[in-house]
Amino acid sequence: MDALSVNKKAGFDYELLDKIEACIILKGHEVKSAKSGGAKLSGAYVVARGRTFWLIGAHISRLKQAGKLMSYDPERSRELLLSKKEINYLLGKGADKHLTFIPTRMYTKAGKIKLEFAVARHKKKYEKREQIKRRDVERQIRGALKRHA
Secondary structure (H helix, E strand, O other): OEEEEEOOOHHHHEEEEEEEEEEEOOOHHHHHHHHOOOEEOOOOEEEEEOOEEEEEOOEEOOOHHHOOOOOOOOOOOEEEEOOHHHHHHHHHHHOOOOEEEEEEEEEEEOOEEEEEEEEEEEOOHHHHHHHHHHHHHHHHHHHHHHHHO
C-alpha cells in the first residue's frame, strides 16, 4: 500500500476512535495527479448526504499533462464507496453530535485509490497541551537512556 497523502494533523487535533476504508471516485487525470503526489488531505472532512458519503475539501491538483481543464475545481466534492453495513454503522455514529469523520490517509490498494478516514472526537486545548508535554518527557527519557547506555 503506497501512501499518496497523509493527514498528519488528524491525530493531533482529533481523538481517532475507529478507522474505515472506502474507495474514492476520481476522474482519470485526478488519479494520475494523486499518484504523482498532488493530493492533500489537510482541512478535509467526510460528510453524509442521505445514504452517500462525500469527501469535502480535499485538494487534488490539476495534472499538468492533462491540458486545459477549464472548469476543473481541485477541491470539488468526491463520492466515497462503502458497503451497506458500513453506511448503517457510520450513520449511527454520525447521529452523535460530538463525532465527526476525518480523512487520515489516501493510498493505493490492488490498483484502486482508497481513502482511510476515522470516526473522531475533537480534542480540547488542554488535551493537546498534555499530549505535547507527554511527548517532550518521553523524548527526554530516551535521550537520558542513550547517554547512560
